[in-house]
Amino acid sequence: xxxxxxxxxxxxxxxxxxxxxxxxxxxxxxxxxxxxxxxxxxxxxxxxxxxxxxxxxxxxxxxxxxxxxxxxxxxxxxxxxxxxxxxxxxxxxxxxxxxxxxxxxxxxxxxxxxxxxxxxxxxxxxxxxxxxxxxxxxxxxxxxxxxxxxxxxxxxxxxxxxxxxxxxxxxxxxxxxxxxxxxxxxxxxxxxxxxxxxxxxxxxxxxxxxxxxxxxxxxxxxxxxxxxxxxxxxxxxxxxxxxxxxxxxxxxxxxxxxxxxxxxxxxxxxxxxxxxxxxxxxxxxxxxxxxxxxxxxxxxxxxxxxxxxxxxxxxxxxxxxxxxxxxxxxxxxxxxxxxxxxxxxxxxxxxxxxxxxxxxxxxxxxxxxxxxxxxxxxxxxxxxxxxxxxxxxxxxxxxxxxxxxxxxxxxx
Amino acid sequence: xxxxxxxxxxxxxxxxxxxxxxxxxxxxxxxxxxxxxxxxxxxxxxxxxxxxxxxxxxxxxxxxxxxxxxxxxxxxxxxxxxxxxxxxxxxxxxxxxxxxxxxxxxxxxxxxxxxxxxxxxxxxxxxxxxxxxxxxxxxxxxxxxxxxxxxxxxxxxxxxxxxxxxxxxxxxxxxxxxxxxxxxxxxxxxxxxxxxxxxxxxxxxxxxxxxxxxxxxxxxxxxxxxxxxxxxxxxxxxxxxxxxxxxxxxxxxxxxxxxxxxxxxxxxxxxxxxxxxxxxxxxxxxxxxxxxxxxxxxxxxxxxxxxxxxxxxxxxxxxxxxxxxxxxxxxxxxxxxxxxxxxxxxxxxxxxxxxxxxxxxxxx
Numbered sequence: 001x002x003x004x005x006x007x008x009x010x011x012x013x014x015x016x017x018x019x020x021x022x023x024x025x026x027x028x029x030x031x032x033x034x035x036x037x038x039x040x041x042x043x044x045x046x047x048x049x050x051x052x053x054x055x056x057x058x059x060x061x062x063x064x065x066x067x068x069x070x071x072x073x074x075x076x077x078x079x080x081x082x083x084x085x086x087x088x089x090x091x092x093x094x095x096x097x098x099x100x101x102x103x104x105x106x107x108x109x110x111x112x113x114x115x116x117x118x119x120x121x122x123x124x125x126x127x128x129x130x131x132x133x134x135x136x137x138x139x140x141x142x143x144x145x146x147x148x149x150x151x152x153x154x155x156x157x158x159x160x161x162x163x164x165x166x167x168x169x170x171x172x173x174x175x176x177x178x179x180x181x182x183x184x185x186x187x188x189x190x191x192x193x194x195x196x197x198x199x200x201x202x203x204x205x206x207x208x209x210x211x212x213x214x215x216x217x218x219x220x221x222x223x224x225x226x227x228x229x230x231x232x233x234x235x236x237x238x239x240x241x242x243x244x245x246x247x248x249x250x251x252x253x254x255x256x257x258x259x260x261x262x263x264x265x266x267x268x269x270x271x272x273x274x275x276x277x278x279x280x281x282x283x284x285x286x287x288x289x290x291x292x293x294x295x296x297x298x299x300x301x302x303x304x305x306x307x308x309x310x311x312x313x314x315x316x317x318x319x320x321x322x323x324x325x326x327x328x329x330x331x332x333x334x335x336x337x338x339x340x341x342x343x344x345x346x347x348x349x350x351x352x353x354x355x356x357x358x359x360x361x362x363x364x365x366x367x368x369x370x371x372x373x374x375x376x377x378x379x380x381x382x383x384x385x386x387x388x389x390x391x392x393x394x395x396x397x398x399x400x401x402x403x404x405x406x407x408x409x410x411x412x
Numbered sequence: 413x414x415x416x417x418x419x420x421x422x423x424x425x426x427x428x429x430x431x432x433x434x435x436x437x438x439x440x441x442x443x444x445x446x447x448x449x450x451x452x453x454x455x456x457x458x459x460x461x462x463x464x465x466x467x468x469x470x471x472x473x474x475x476x477x478x479x480x481x482x483x484x485x486x487x488x489x490x491x492x493x494x495x496x497x498x499x500x501x502x503x504x505x506x507x508x509x510x511x512x513x514x515x516x517x518x519x520x521x522x523x524x525x526x527x528x529x530x531x532x533x534x535x536x537x538x539x540x541x542x543x544x545x546x547x548x549x550x551x552x553x554x555x556x557x558x559x560x561x562x563x564x565x566x567x568x569x570x571x572x573x574x575x576x577x578x579x580x581x582x583x584x585x586x587x588x589x590x591x592x593x594x595x596x597x598x599x600x601x602x603x604x605x606x607x608x609x610x611x612x613x614x615x616x617x618x619x620x621x622x623x624x625x626x627x628x629x630x631x632x633x634x635x636x637x638x639x640x641x642x643x644x645x646x647x648x649x650x651x652x653x654x655x656x657x658x659x660x661x662x663x664x665x666x667x668x669x670x671x672x673x674x675x676x677x678x679x680x681x682x683x684x685x686x687x688x689x690x691x692x693x694x695x696x697x698x699x700x701x702x703x704x705x706x707x708x709x710x711x712x713x714x715x716x717x718x719x720x721x722x723x724x725x726x727x728x729x730x731x732x733x734x735x736x737x738x739x740x741x742x743x744x745x746x747x748x749x750x751x752x753x754x755x756x757x758x759x760x761x762x763x764x765x766x767x768x769x770x771x772x773x774x775x776x
Contacts, residue, residue, distance in 0.1 A: 145702050150619040150765030152444050162444030210620065210767055311762035313754035318652035327652030328750070330641050337630075338769040344758060357652070364653040376754040378762050381703030383710070384754055 023334045023356050025080035025342075025349050028399065033077040047071050055097060062098070069094035080349060081342035085124075085305050086214040092120060093221070099267060112263060112271060117224050122182040123278050127303040129178030134293075136308070138175065141167035142380040143309035151208050177201055185225035198222050209306065288403050294379060294387075294410035296346055297403060312344035312377035312387060316354060318361050321368025329357055345377045347388060347407050354394035371395050385411065445700045446692075447617045451624050453692035455610050458684055462506040463603040469495075469502035470596040473561075477592040481585035486572040492565055497669060499595075500558050503528060504676040506599070508635035508684070511627035512613060513605030519551075523602055527557035527595050530642075530663045537563055544583040548594040559664065561591045566666035621767040629694070629766050633757050636681050640749040643674040647735055648742055657739065659732035670731040675722050678749075682715055685756070694760070701763050711755040718752065721745045 026033065035041060048071035054064025073091045076082065100113045136142040141164060148161040148170065160166045177197065184194035199219055206215035223231075285298030292299060293308045316329035331340045334356070343349040354371040361369050370393040376384040385408075392406045476495035480488040510522035520526065536555040540546045548556050564584065567575055579585050606613075616624045642663070644650075647670075649657040662670045687693020695711075698704035725741060734742055761768055 142702070146763065147765050149444060149701065153447075153618050159444075309762055309765075311758035313758040315750060315753075323655075325655065327654060328645060328650050329652055330645075332637075341768060361652045365655070366653055369652075376758070378703075378754075378759045381701070381763050383703075383706055384759050 023339075023353070024078055025339065025352050027077055027080050027083075028348070028401075030077050033074065035078050041075075044071050044075060048075070065094070065097040065100075069098055079339070080352075081339045083300055084212070084214075085301075085303055086211075086217055088301060089120070089124060090217060093117065096120075099270075110263060112267075114224060116271065116274075117221070119275060120278070121221060121224070124303050125178050125182045127282050128305055129175055129180075131302070131304045131307055132171070132175040132178060134307075136293075136380055137171050140380070141171045143307075144170050146309050146381050147209065154207065174201075182225075185222060188227070191225060195222065195225070205306075211306075290403075290407065291410040294377075295404065295407050296348075297407075308380060310345045310377060310379050311341070312375055313384075314340075314344040314350060314353075314373055314375040316357055316371060316373045318357055318366060319370040319372070320366045321370055323367070327361075327366075334360075344375065345387065347404055348399055350375060350388065351394055351397060351399050351404075358395045369395060379410070382412070445697050447619075447625055447697070448614055450687075450692045450694075450697060451614045451617055451628075453687060453689060454628060454684070455606075455613055457688045459506075459509050460603075460606055460610065462502075462509070462680075463599065463606060465502045466499070466506040467596070467599045467603045469499040470592075470599050473499040474589075474592040474596045477561075477589050481579065481589055484576045484579040484585075486576055489565065489572055489576050493667070496558075496561060496565060497667060500562070500664060500667075500669070500673060501676050503558060504673055505680045507677065508631050508681065509628070510631050510634075512609045513602045515627075521553065523598060525553055527598050528559065529553040529557055530559045531661050531665065532557075532559045532563055534563065540587060541581075541584055544587075546587055546590065548590060556591055556594060558595060561588065561595070562664060562666050564588050564591070566668075568666060568668060619764065619766050621769055623767075625764075626766050626768065629761065629764075630768055632681065632684060632694070633761075635677070636749075636756055637753065639674055639678055639681070640746060640753065643670070643677070644742060644746040644749065647731070648739055648746060649735075650743070650746060657735045659735045662731055662735075665732060668730050668732065669728070671725065671729050672727050674731075675727060678718075678722065682719075685711075694764075697764060698760065701765075703763050707755060707759050707763060711752065714748070714752040714755060718745070718748050721748055 024035065036044065047067055051064040051067035051071065054060045055068055069091065072087075072094055076087050076091060096113070096116050100109065132138070137144075144167040145164055148167050152158045152161050154161070181194060181198065181201075184190040185198070202215035202219050205211065282302035285292045285302070288295065288297040290297070293310075314331065316331070317326050318329060319326040331343075331353075335343065335353075343353055350373055354373060358369040358371045372390055372393060373388060374390040375387040377387045378384040387408060389406045389408055394406075397404075397406060473492075473495045476488070476492040480492045507524045507528060510516075510524050514523035516522050531554070533552070533554040536552055537560055540555060546555070554560075564587070565575070579588070613624045616622075619625050642661075646654075647658050647660075647662045649655075659665065664670045664673050685693065686695050690696045695708055698708050721741070721744060725745075731742070760766075
C-alpha cells in the first residue's frame with residue numbers, strides 16, 4: 001500500500017555532476033568516507049540510478065534497496081558542506097525501505113511500514129514548525145524579509161514580495177503549516193484540502209528558494225497519508241495503462257505465497273531505538289550554551305530548514321611555530337565557492353579546514369604550524385561580528401561533542 | 413467539517429487583503445529596487461565603455477607595434493611603450509567583467525586569464541624567441557597577452573638602444589605583432605558580442621545563480637580579492653609557506669607600473685560599487701534592503717581609509733623596490749583591503765540575497 005506513493009519519488013535524484021575539490025569536509029565520525037575519483041563517482045551514481053529504478057519497479061527489490069541506501073548515503077557523507085535536511089530525510093527513508101518486505105498477494109504491507117514513514121514525516125514537519133517559533137522568525141519576519149524581495153521579478157506574486165507584510169504572512173503561515181499540516185493530513189475530512197495546501201506550499205517555496213528536489217520529495221511522500229482505498233483507485237487507473245503496468249509490476253503477484261508479516265524482536269527493537277532517537281536527537285542543542293543559530297552546536301539533523309540567513313568571511317592565518325612568520329591563506333586555492341561559503345560560518349567546518357591547512361603547510365615547509373582564523377559572520381542582516389576567538393591556535397583544538405569554548409558569544 | 417482548513421484559508425485571505433490594501437495606498441512609496449535600471453546603468457556606463465576604451469587602446473598598441481617593427485628606433489620604442497601603458501591601464505577597467513562573452517567557454521578561459529595572466533613565464537617566452545614557433549591559442553596563457561608584450565618591450569636592466577637592437581631579429585618583430593594582434597582581437601570579439609549580449613544581460617534581472625546580478629557581483633568580489641591576493645599579498649610574501657618577499661610575482665614588473673595598475677583596478681571596483689548614479693548601483697541597492705544602511709556606512713568608512721592609504725603613496729612608486737626595502741605601507745594597505753573583504757563579500761551577498769552558487773541549500 002505504501003508503494004504506490006513511494007515509488008515515483010525516486011526518479012530524478014541522480015545528479016551527474018561531480019567536481020573534485022582538493023579538500024572535503026567530513027561528518028563527525030565519518031572522516032574515513034572519501035570520494036572515489038571521477039569514474040568511481042560516476043559508477044556510484046549509475047548504481048544509485050539503477051537501484052532507484054529497481055526499488056521503484058519492484059525488481060530485485062531487496063538488493064536495490066540496500067544499494068540505494070548505501071550509494072545515496074555515501075555521496076552525502078563525502079562532504080559536509082553539502083548537508084541538506086532533505087537528503088538526510090531521503091537517506092532515512094531509504095534505510096527503512098531495506099527492511100520493508102515485498103507486498104503479498106493482496107498487495108498488502110505490514111502496518112509498521114506505513115507507520116514509520118508517517119512518523120518520520122510528522123517529525124519533520126512538527127520539528128520544523130517548532131524551530132520556527134523564535135523571535136526573529138515571528139516578530140521580525142527574518143530571514144524571509146531578506147530573501148523574499150530578491151525574488152520580486154516572479155510573475156503575479158513578485159511585486160508583493162517587497163513588502164515586509166508579505167514576509168510576516170509567509171513566516172506565520174509557514175510556522176502554522178509546519179506545526180499542523182501532518183495532523184490535518186491524518187484526518188479524512190481535512191486531508192484533501194490539506195494536501196492541496198501541501199502542493200501550494202511546496203511549489204511556492206520551490207519557486208522562491210534554491211532548494212532542489214525538496215518540494216517534490218515532500219509532495220510525493222505525503223501521499224502516504226491517503227487511505228488504502230484512494231491508492232487502490234489510482235492504481236486501478238494506472239493498471240489500465242499498459243506501459244505503467246509492465247514497468248512497475250502493478251498487477252497482483254501471480255504466485256500465491258503469502259509473506260510472513262511477523263515483526264521480529266530485532267526489528268521491533270530497531271524501530272523503538274529509531275523512534276526514540278528521532279524524538280530526542282533534535283533536542284540535544286539544549287545541552288549547549290549560547291545561541292543555537294549562532295554556534296550551530298546541535299543544529300544539524302534536527303529538521304531546521306530555511307531558518308536563518310548567515311554568511312561569513314573567514315581569514316586563516318598560518319604561523320610558523322619556529323620562525324614566527326605568519327601567512328594569510330587564500331581559501332579558494334583549496335575550496336570551491338560553495339564549500340568556502342558554507343565553511344565560513346560553521347565552527348566545526350572552520351576547525352576541520354584549519355587542521356587541513358596545518359597539515360598541508362607542514363608539508364610545504366612551515367614548521368610546527370599554528371592556525372588561527374578571523375571569522376566575521378553576519379546573521380539575519382545584522383552587523384557582522386567575530387564568530388570565534390581569533391587568537392586561539394585551532395591546531396590545539398579537537399572537535400568533540402563538548403561545547404566549543406572558542407566560539408565567541410553572540411551579541412545582538 | 414474542514415473548519416480548520418477554512419479557518420486557515422480565511423486567515424490567508426485576510427492577510428492577502430491587508431497586503432493588497434497596503435499596495436493601493438498612494439501615500440506608501442513603493443519599496444523594492446529596480447534591478448533592471450541598475451543593470452542598464454552598469455552596461456551603458458561601465459561595461460560597454462570599458463570594452464570600447466580597451467579596444468581603442470589595444471588598437472593603438474597594435475598600430476604602434478606595427479610602426480615600430482617596420483622601422484625600429486628608440487623614438488618609436490618610446491611611443492610603443494606609452495601605447496602599452498595606456499592599454500594596460502585601460503584594461504584594468506575591463507578586467508572584471510569575466511562573464512557572458514568574456515566568461516569561460518570550453519577550453520577558453522576568462523578574458524582576463526587569456527590576456528592578462530601574470531607573472532609571465534620568461535622560460536617559455538625565451539624558448540619561443542629562440543625557436544620562432546608560437547601559438548596564441550594554446551594553454552600557455554603565461555606566454556601571451558599584455559605582460560608577454562611587456563616582457564618584449566621593457567627591460568629595467570637595459571637601455572633603450574639595447575632593447576631596439578634586440579628587434580633586429582625578424583622573429584621577435586613578428587612575435588610582438590602577433591601578440592598585439594591577439595590581444596586586440598580577443599577584446600574586439602568580446603566588445604562586439606556585448607552588442608547582442610547586452611539585452612540578455614538586462615533582461616536576466618533576477619538574483620538567482622546565473623542571473624546578471626549574481627554574475628556581475630561574483631566577478632566584482634573575485635576581482636577585488638585578486639587585487640588583495642595577487643597584486644599585494646603574494647608579492648609581499650604574505651602567503652603561508654612563503655619565506656621571503658616575492659617581487660618577481662608582481663604584475664607589470666618590467667615596466668614598473670604595478671602600483672599604478674593596482675590603484676586603477678581598485679578605483680574602478682569602488683566606482684562600480686558606487687555607480688555613476690548611486691540609485692542605480694550596488695550601493696544604492698543595499699540602501700533599500702534590511703540592514704543595508706548600516707553596511708553602506710561601514711563600507712564607506714573603510715573605503716575612505718583605503719583611499720587615504722592609496723593616495724598617500726606616489727602613483728609611480730616602484731613596488732618591487734618598496735617590497736624589498738620598505739614594505740610597511742604596502743602591508744598596511746593589504747591589511748585594510750582585507751578588512752573590507754567581508755563588507756563586499758559575505759555581508760553584501762547575504763543582505764541582497766544574491767545566490768552565489770547553483771548548489772541547492774537549506775537556507776542556513
